[in-house]
Structure formats: structure tokens, C-alpha cells
Amino acid sequence: MMEIEVIHGQIIAKANHYQAVPGKFGRKQIIKDEKIRAYEKSFIQQCKTYKSRCISSRFRLFVRVYHSSVRFDLDNSLKALLDCLQMVGAITDDKLCFQIEAEKRIDKFHPRIEFALLEVNEQKNIFNNQFNF
Structure with missing residues (x-):
């Protein structure tokens, strides 16, 4: 049975929240801004169910993203979520994600994400032969 975890707050799309700062030898360095870090x-404080789970095999991600408005992108949220999952040790590497089932919903007053991870048996076709490539 999959365990569902809820993380409250508006997920931040990383693509829109990087800033250039002076680096060594006059070069610019790209860093996360304060919104991403916050x-x-x-996320780290709220994540309890999957924290330190260390999933190191293929996995499926099921997620409902509740944005505070329609202006937020679903795809940018997924990358941010995978990065956070790696940060808390839920997964060892986001390249092991082989399937994502994602849904965007709007909740103006209670933005959040609800997600579950499911490890996938290497021998099993995760698409159950629905696609014939």
C-alpha cells in the first residue's frame, strides 16, 4: 500500500528562482534565491513519511499539486519536488524516476503537494504493456 505525504505551502518552481551573483575571476555564479531555499x-521540516527512505531502485511518483492560482506550471513543480525528495534522502537519484502521474489543482487558500512513491520491480514493465514502442 502506498503512503501519501502532504507538504503544505506553495511549491516553488526552480526555473524562475535562480539569481546571478558575482563569482570568482569576474564570472557570474548562478545560485538559488531565498524563496527556493525557504x-x-x-519541505525538509514537513517531510516525515519518506524522509531517509533511500529508495535506490526505479520508482513511480504519484502527485497532486495544489497551486494557489492557475499561473503556476505543473512541470516546473515536478522538478522541484524531485530535487526536494533527493535532498531529504527519500530517493537517492531522481533519474530513477520512471513514471510520473501528476495532477494540477487549484486551492487558493491551502496550496500544497500530496505525493506517494512506489518502488518498481526491475523485471516488470511499468506501463503494463499499454504502449507498444
């Missing part, structure tokens, strides 16, 4: 900190 969301990551909040």
Missing part, C-alpha cells in the same frame, strides 16, 4: 527548508 521552500526547501519547509
Whole structure:
């Protein structure tokens, strides 16, 4: 049975929240801005079910993203979620994600994400032969 975890707060799309700062030898360095760091900190504090699970085999991600408005992108949220899952040790590497079932919903007053991870047996076709490539 899959366990569902809920992380409260508006997930931050990383693509829109990087900033250039002066680096060594006059080069610019790209770093996360304060909004991303604050969301990551909040995620780490809230994540209990999957924290330190260390999933190191193929997995499926099931997620409902409740945004505070329609202007937020679902796809950018997924990358941020996978990065946070790696950060808390839920997964060892986001490249092991072989399937994502995602849904975007709007909840103006209670933005959040609800997700579950399911490890996938290497021998089993995760699409159950629905696609014939």
C-alpha cells in the first residue's frame, strides 16, 4: 500500500528562482534565491513519511499539486519536488524516476503537494504493456 505525504505551502518552481551573483575571476555564479531555499527548508521540516527512505531502485511518483492560482506550471513543480525528495534522502537519484502521474489543482487558500512513491520491480514493465514502442 502506498503512503501519501502532504507538504503544505506553495511549491516553488526552480526555473524562475535562480539569481546571478558575482563569482570568482569576474564570472557570474548562478545560485538559488531565498524563496527556493525557504521552500526547501519547509519541505525538509514537513517531510516525515519518506524522509531517509533511500529508495535506490526505479520508482513511480504519484502527485497532486495544489497551486494557489492557475499561473503556476505543473512541470516546473515536478522538478522541484524531485530535487526536494533527493535532498531529504527519500530517493537517492531522481533519474530513477520512471513514471510520473501528476495532477494540477487549484486551492487558493491551502496550496500544497500530496505525493506517494512506489518502488518498481526491475523485471516488470511499468506501463503494463499499454504502449507498444
